[in-house]
Amino acid sequence: MADKTIIAVCASASLYDQVIDFVENTEHEGLDLILPANAEKIRNGKLQSKEAVIDFATDKDAAKNKQELIWGHFKEIENSDAVLIMNFEKTEWQTTSGAMCSWRCA
Numbered sequence: 001m002a003d004k005t006i007i008a009v010c011a012s013a014s015l016y017d018q019v020i021d022f023v024e025n026t027e028h029e030g031l032d033l034i035l036p037a038n039a040e041k042i043r044n045g046k047l048q049s050k051e052a053v054i055d056f057a058t059d060k061d062a063a064k065n066k067q068e069l070i071w072g073h074f075k076e077i078e079n080s081d082a083v084l085i086m087n088f089e090k091t092e093w094q095t096t097s098g099a100m101c102s103w104r105c106a
Contacts, residue, residue: 010085038069
C-alpha cells in the first residue's frame, strides 16, 4: 500500500467544528489530514470549541499562546505534501480563513 498523502488543514479557529466534520468524513479517502493543534484537541475532547477562539482583550497570554500554535502548524505545513485551506461562510465576515491561510497564500 502506498504512503498516505499528508495534507495540512488550515482554517479560522471559529470554524473548527466544521473542519472536524469534514476531516472525519474524509479520512477513509487515503489522506492523512493534519489539523491545527487546537482543532485536534477539540476532536479528541480535550478542548471545547469556544476555548479555541482566543480573545486578546481578556487573555494577556493569548498572543504568545497563539503565536506558539501558529508556528507549530507552520512546521506541519512545511512537512506536508499539500495544504487544504478551508473557509466557510460566517455571519460577519464571509472570507475569514485564519492566519495560516494568509501566510500560505501570500
